[in-house]
Amino acid sequence: MANDSPVRRLTVRDIARAKGGEPIVSLTAYTAPVARIADEACDFVLVGDSLGMVLYGMESTVGVTVDMMIAHGRAVVRATRRACIVVDMPFGSYEQSPAQAFGTAARIVAETGCAAVKLEGGQEMAATIDFLTARGVPVLGHVGLMPQSVNAAGFQVQGKTEESARRIRADARAVEAAGAFGIVIENTVELLSRTLTQELTVPTIGIGASPACDGQILVTEDIVGLAGAFTPRFVKRYAELGDGLAGAVRDYAADVRARRFPGPEHIANPAVPQAKSKA
Ligand code: KIV
Numbered sequence: 001m002a003n004d005s006p007v008r009r010l011t012v013r014d015i016a017r018a019k020g021g022e023p024i025v026s027l028t029a030y031t032a033p034v035a036r037i038a039d040e041a042c043d044f045v046l047v048g049d050s051l052g053m054v055l056y057g058m059e060s061t062v063g064v065t066v067d068m069m070i071a072h073g074r075a076v077v078r079a080t081r082r083a084c085i086v087v088d089m090p091f092g093s094y095e096q097s098p099a100q101a102f103g104t105a106a107r108i109v110a111e112t113g114c115a116a117v118k119l120e121g122g123q124e125m126a127a128t129i130d131f132l133t134a135r136g137v138p139v140l141g142h143v144g145l146m147p148q149s150v151n152a153a154g155f156q157v158q159g160k161t162e163e164s165a166r167r168i169r170a171d172a173r174a175v176e177a178a179g180a181f182g183i184v185i186e187n188t189v190e191l192l193s194r195t196l197t198q199e200l201t202v203p204t205i206g207i208g209a210s211p212a213c214d215g216q217i218l219v220t221e222d223i224v225g226l227a228g229a230f231t232p233r234f235v236k237r238y239a240e241l242g243d244g245l246a247g248a249v250r251d252y253a254a255d256v257r258a259r260r261f262p263g264p265e266h267i268a269n270p271a272v273p274q275a276k277s278k279a
Helices: 012-017 032-041 066-079 098-112 123-134 147-153 162-177 190-199 241-257
Strands: 024-028 044-047 084-088 116-118 139-144 182-186 204-207 215-218
Touching (some): 012 084, 012 182, 044 066, 066 084, 066 098, 084 098, 098 116, 123 162, 139 162, 162 182, 190 204
Parallel strands (some): 024 215, 044 084, 084 116, 139 182, 182 204, 204 215
């Protein structure tokens, strides 16, 4: 979905209209520097609750709070101009009732300026998605592997059995019928995601799903080697920034210990002439 205009922000309608066309490109961002870079190449940027694990070192996403999502969502909206920004609703902030979900979503949209929220769930969330979309909150659905349900379901590939595939299919259809403008399909068997992409009228955004999906999303830190030792099978590494950062930190520490940093060019009016620094 190439767009030559650098200033018009893409909307959820642009994303919905991209169904079946050029693949929709998406990455996560949680901070202004990463968001600024993602904005150059992405159609939509997700402020995912994966930030709990990637930024805060949590074991899962279930400890993420609405306040965390709002703080990071604000930073990402501020740093971007073109991409459509979607913010995740964290675990426990929407499942109780449609009214609870609306209260959370209204706060997230009003306090961050994002275009839409994402929530995990299928048939059981359809009434909530309907409630939100009928009240002006665009929703991106999320089916298949749902990390907020890790305590009940684990992290394994979904849709392997006939029963599981049938359930995910019914989930995706219910989420679409409830008014979601798109659906993230995470870590499912390929044929299921391919079939869903053909059947649904809204775009499917795959993560560990299928190249046939209408778009793809990954966690940015995963593709650049900044997310720790474990890399999911469905991630492709495009850079090794972790190694680069570790090297920079080691060089800095060595310079400080050897008094090579700061050099005269790094300080104002040095009182004593100093040795020339490497930098
Ligand atoms: O939280 C997240 O980052 C996500 C995507 C990876 C789909 O839900």
